[in-house]
Amino acid sequence: xxxxxxxxxxxxxxxxxxxxxxxxxxxxxxxxxxxxxxxxxxxxxxxxxxxxxxxxxxxxxxxxxxxxxxxxxxxxxxxxxxxxxxxxxxxxxxxxxxxxxxxxxxxxxxxxxxxxxxxxxxxxxxxxxxxxxxxxxxxxxxxxxxxxxxxxxxxxxxxxxxxxxxxxxxxxxxxxxxxxxxxxxxxxxxxxxxxxxxxxxxxxxxxxxxxxxxxxxxxxxxxxxxxxxxxxxxxxxxxxxxxxxxxxxxxxxxxxxxxxxxxxxxxxxxxxxxxxxxxxxxxxxxxxxxxxxxxxxxxxxxxxxxxxxxxxxxxxxxxxxxxxxxxxxxxxxxxxxxxxxxxxxxxxxxxxxxxxxxxxxxxxxxxxxxxxxxxxxxxxxxxxxxxxxxxxxxxxxxxxxxxxxxxxxxxxxxxxxxxxx
Numbered sequence: 001x002x003x004x005x006x007x008x009x010x011x012x013x014x015x016x017x018x019x020x021x022x023x024x025x026x027x028x029x030x031x032x033x034x035x036x037x038x039x040x041x042x043x044x045x046x047x048x049x050x051x052x053x054x055x056x057x058x059x060x061x062x063x064x065x066x067x068x069x070x071x072x073x074x075x076x077x078x079x080x081x082x083x084x085x086x087x088x089x090x091x092x093x094x095x096x097x098x099x100x101x102x103x104x105x106x107x108x109x110x111x112x113x114x115x116x117x118x119x120x121x122x123x124x125x126x127x128x129x130x131x132x133x134x135x136x137x138x139x140x141x142x143x144x145x146x147x148x149x150x151x152x153x154x155x156x157x158x159x160x161x162x163x164x165x166x167x168x169x170x171x172x173x174x175x176x177x178x179x180x181x182x183x184x185x186x187x188x189x190x191x192x193x194x195x196x197x198x199x200x201x202x203x204x205x206x207x208x209x210x211x212x213x214x215x216x217x218x219x220x221x222x223x224x225x226x227x228x229x230x231x232x233x234x235x236x237x238x239x240x241x242x243x244x245x246x247x248x249x250x251x252x253x254x255x256x257x258x259x260x261x262x263x264x265x266x267x268x269x270x271x272x273x274x275x276x277x278x279x280x281x282x283x284x285x286x287x288x289x290x291x292x293x294x295x296x297x298x299x300x301x302x303x304x305x306x307x308x309x310x311x312x313x314x315x316x317x318x319x320x321x322x323x324x325x326x327x328x329x330x331x332x333x334x335x336x337x338x339x340x341x342x343x344x345x346x347x348x349x350x351x352x353x354x355x356x357x358x359x360x361x362x363x364x365x366x367x368x369x370x371x372x373x374x375x376x377x378x379x380x381x382x383x384x385x386x387x388x389x390x391x392x393x394x395x396x397x398x399x400x401x402x403x404x405x406x407x408x409x410x411x412x413x414x415x416x417x418x419x420x421x
Contacts, residue, residue: 002016059084060202063083063119065156072163072167087199089108090163092179119144187207233278266281
């Protein structure tokens with residue numbers, strides 16, 4: 001009688017305790033419900049078990065995952081990813097038969113070699129005898145995941161999702177060109193965990209791209225620091241709100257009210273009011289406020305007009321870094337820097353500094369010093385200086401006298417007499 005309405009275990013225990021009780025009533029109710037066939041056939045699935053990670057691959061291209069995603073814009077793709085480097089390869093397929101898959105795998109194995117393990121789901125093209133025979137001949141172990149459990153092949157499923165999202169974002173166009181652009185960016189993008197790109201992990205080298213023209217030798221050894229922040233919005237912020245009823249997936253909107261710690265009320269461009277969680281909102285930057293990615297500052301091509309404004313622009317230029325006018329000093333000649341109050345006296349009236357220096361150094365005075373020009377001490381160079389040999393003005397040309405032979409008496413050093421016999 002207690003189980004006539006097929007209540008669950010908890011409800012049946014509560015109903016029984018409302019009327020009767022006996023020792024071991026809880027265990028009996030549990031066994032009764034567990035043995036009821038009608039209750040068991042409609043029972044929900046048990047909680048998900050914690051995911052078990054695959055063993056870490058021993059090296060590049062040692063384990064690859066393969067999968068067929070659903071048709072995307074009328075095209076079918078074969079997705080292959082390396083578990084070690086996350087190197088992605090996508091083949092457009094016109095057929096999903098076993099022969100078509102083997103043909104693409106042969107091309108891939110010629111470039112990267114044979115893997116140790118190939119992981120796939122239980123698709124008919126992967127479980128056929130022809131496919132199993134092909135892998136056995138190549139010495140590749142085939143690992144099949146549990147049927148109907150795509151989480152077991154999570155590496156391939158994640159790349160399938162990545163491929164579909166990027167193809168949608170690239171917009172319409174040639175599917176081959178879009179795939180090439182997608183793969184070229186994926187192969188050179190560093191991983192957040194290792195700071196190495198798939199190309200560096202797989203082939204131990206960086207692939208050159210057009211971005212290398214900016215910093216050809218720049219290669220950071222440590223990951224860039226990044227911190228996770230809790231997103232918040234204020235009233236009036238421009239956002240993208242998730243569309244729950246159709247396409248497109250994100251609708252431009254504006255925050256109108258804050259209805260909770262993580263809940264907001266937004267107004268779309270059509271005037272509709274939606275209530276959305278913060279996980280269903282994304283920041284939106286207006287088109288006029290998009291940052292300029294130009295690496296070279298563009299010159300100012302606007303003109304303020306003619307007359308006084310044109311002359312003002314010629315005299316004051318604008319600094320493109322801080323929008324402040326650059327001051328230009330008027331050009332000066334050498335004569336403008338000359339101080340007219342500073343006039344040089346006749347060099348012959350200057351004190352003989354050589355005499356003072358000679359006295360300090362202990363040089364001997366020559367007896368015929370009165371007949372010689374220059375310093376009266378032995379070893380002091382002789383040079384005649386006059387007003388004609390020194391410029392009176394920095395703006396005038398320097399006049400030099402004609403070279404004259406020194407009248408100093410040449411004497412042999414005394415220390416050489418010891419060596420003369």
